[in-house]
Amino acid sequence: MQRCKNGMKLDDLxxxxAIAQQGSFRAAASALDIPPATLSRRLQRLEDTLGSQLVIRDSRNVSLTPLGQNYFERCQPLIDDLEAATSEIQDSSQNTxxxxxxxxxxxxxxxYQLMPLFNQFLxxxxxxxxxxxxxSNQQHDYSPEQYDVVFRVGQQPDSSFAAATIGESQRIVVASPCYLEQQGTPQTPEELALHARLASVPEFEWALTSKQNNxxxxxxxxxxxAIADLNSIKQAAINGLGIACLPNYVVADALNKQQLTTMMPEWYSPPRPIYMLYQRLGYVPLHISHFIDFMRNALAKQHS
Structure with missing residues (x-):
């Protein structure tokens, strides 16, 4: 374990x-991949070494003392520089x-899209x-301290991540031929509203745009x-339980096998971008930069 001259361990710092960035002991422990008890022990050891309280703890909230906030703001960029320099030297000594x-x-x-490419990369x-x-596809659940690369669908808020567009997701209204034969084929959103809808959580509302007047x-x-699993919704549609509105990459195989069919040719769901998010600033380790390049090139070939 790395130790400074005054006895302070870098892991404690x-x-x-992590506590300052994550805002809670549980999230900080998860980001560091250590048990919460270990995190508490390290914090106590750091405070004992410095002889000062750095964090205010209560049953619900965690906040830094003024001294702790000042110490964090001064030390955090130093630790970032140290880890970047260490990674750079390690990468320069190896080609793999x-x-x-x-x-x-x-x-x-x-x-449906990423896992085969992950397997190829590994x-x-x-x-x-x-x-x-x-x-998850939640927009507020990632940070550079937790993840090296994040994939998300839809517009993303500003963050410390760089965002590379790697494709588009377009939802398609589908049903089984058997369902449409029995229940009729809707031609407009008004007719569609009279049918059994199969929705993926949280996509309860469907946006459909007219090709004639936008x-x-x-x-x-x-x-x-309503199920928080796209494949389960697809299977329910194949089994004739209703009409679904699912991403193109989820239903492509079922459409090719004629298990599902499309409808409402004069209406479409506006496409949403697919993003690959990664660290914007500082040194990027070799294995992460290779992964980013690999995924960007592989997905570009898929969409060319």
Missing amino acids: RTLI PRGALRISAPVGLLT AQYPEVTLSLNHL ETVWLNSPVRM
């Missing part, structure tokens, strides 16, 4: 930085990318490991089934 990749991605995009670089324990209609009729 990283603990304070190695290290751990921390990824976050929506489960549907992962299943086969090409056997000394790289990949952890993907957060499957009018957008929001459909929020009652939902027969």
Whole structure:
């Protein structure tokens, strides 16, 4: 363990930085990949070494004391520079990318587009490991301290990440041929509202735009089934339980096999961009930069 001349351990300082950035003990422990008890012990050791209280704890909130805030603001850029310099030297001494990749991605995009590419990358670089324990499309649940690369669908808020557009997601209204034969094929959103809708959580409302006049209609009729899993909704549609509105990459195989069919040719769902987000500033380790380049090139070939 790295130790400074005054006996302070760098891991203890990283603990304070994680608490300040994450705003809670639990989130900081998760970001550092250590048990909460270890995090508390390291913080106590740092405060004992400095002889000052750095963090105010209560049952719900965690905040820095004025001294702790000042110490964090002065030390955090130094730690960043130290870790960047260390990674740069380590990378310069090796030609083979190695290290751990921390990824976050929506489960549907992962299943139908990303996972085969992840497998190819790991086969090409056997000394790289990949952890993907957060499957979500939420816009507020990522930070550079938690993830190296984040994949998201839809417009993204400004953040410390750089955002590369790697494709588009367009939702398609689909149903099984059997369902449409029995229930009829809707031609307009008004007719669609009379049918059983199968919705993926949280996409309860469907936006449909007219090709004739660009009018957008929001459909929020009652939902027969709502599941936070795109594949389950697709299977329900294949089984004839209703009409679904799903991303093109989710239903492509079912459309090719004629298990599902499209409808309402005069209406479409506006496409949404797919982003790959990654660290914008500072030194990027070799294995992460290789992964970013690999994914950008592989996805560009898929959409060319």
